[in-house]
Amino acid sequence: MNAPALHLECAGEAGSPVLLLHGIGGSSASFAPQLQAFGRIHRTIAWDAPGYGRSPxxxxxxxxxGYxxxxxxxxxxxxxxxxVGVSWGGVIATRLAADRPELVRSLTLADSTRGSGLTVESAARMRQRPAELAGSGAAEFARRRAPRLVAPGAAASVRTGVERIMSTVRLPGYRFAAESMAETDHSDLLGALRVRTLVLVGAEDRVxxxxxxxxxxDAIPCARLEIVPHAGHAANQENPDRVNRLLLEFFAEAERPPVADAIANSTEGTS
Incomplete structure (x- = not known):
């Protein structure tokens, strides 16, 4: 099966692959700190989702x-x-791990959610967003929304960067993404996941x-939670050093063989 004609930002030529899936107001540019750090060890791929960035x-x-x-x-x-999925990207990553677990070595859900279909009200709010984008234009849409994505004390450069990336969103990509969130509630799916999972969230995430x-x-059997200090919803951009360290350690942990296998391997040839 051929990959869709999506734009991919790639870093690194060796090591196991890492796939980065951005949030609903982002693009591959949201992962600049991770591409630089992970590319030293892993073949790292950040997509522009369909209808985002340089993807058609x-x-x-x-x-x-479909995503x-x-x-x-x-x-x-x-x-x-x-x-690794951030926010909306985490919802996509969750479905990927459920539908195609053989393709997922480990799963990281960063500042994510079970979907906006949890309640009628949250679904309606999500479905209102594309009209706001259409009415105000991308630059004003980003100016209004981006400040909530970062912690109140975030550096001005971080706030500006998040706003700049969000100002590139466009229709119909954003409308399709919002609808995918509005119709999704993964509450009943999480307990069936059997992929080693790290759940990350900024301590000051207001989204x-x-x-x-x-x-x-708590719902995913193989998951653990890490709360990232000095970060809001865009934790991977606000506190990249902490997030990158946690993720690289998690990747290494996920690649180590289970203890029983390691013991068995160490005793081979000694009998």
Whole structure:
């Protein structure tokens, strides 16, 4: 199966693959700190989702399952990967891990959610966003929304960077993404995941919040929760040193063989 014609930012030529899936107001540019750090050790791939960045607009609404299929097509070409999803990207990553677990070496859900279909009200709020984008234009849309994505004390350069990236969103990509969130509730899916999972959340996330990440971590059998200090919803951009260290340690841990296998391997040839 050929990967869709999506734009991919890549770093590194050796090591196991890492696939980075951005949030609904982001693009591959959201992962600049991770591409630089991970590329020293891993083959790192950050996508522009369909209808985002330099990727073409999809012909119709893919839905979460469709976005997950697009991500799976990338991994079918590049190999089993550590998958990192931020916010909306985490919802896509969750469906990818559920539908194609053989492609996912480990799963990281950063400042993510079970979907906006948890309540009628949250789904309606998500469906209102594309009209706001259409009415105000991308620059004003980003100016209004970006400040909530970072912690109140975030550096001005971080706030400006988040706003700049969000100002590149466009229709229909954003509309399709918002609809995919509005129609999704992964509450009943999490307990069936059997992928080693790290749930990350900024301590000052005012969008999805610590409580939602805690619920996700509690529901996934193989998950643990890490709360990132001095960070809001855009934790990977606000506190990249801490996030990168946690992720690289998690990737290394996920690649180590289980203890039983390690013991068995160490005793081979001694009998």
């Amino acid at each position: 607009d999809p012909d119709g609404a893919p839905g979460i399952a 997950a299929r697009d991500a799976a097509a990338i991994l079918a070409e590049h190999g089993r990967a550590h998958v 999805t919040g610590v409580a939602e990440s805690r619920r996700i971590a």
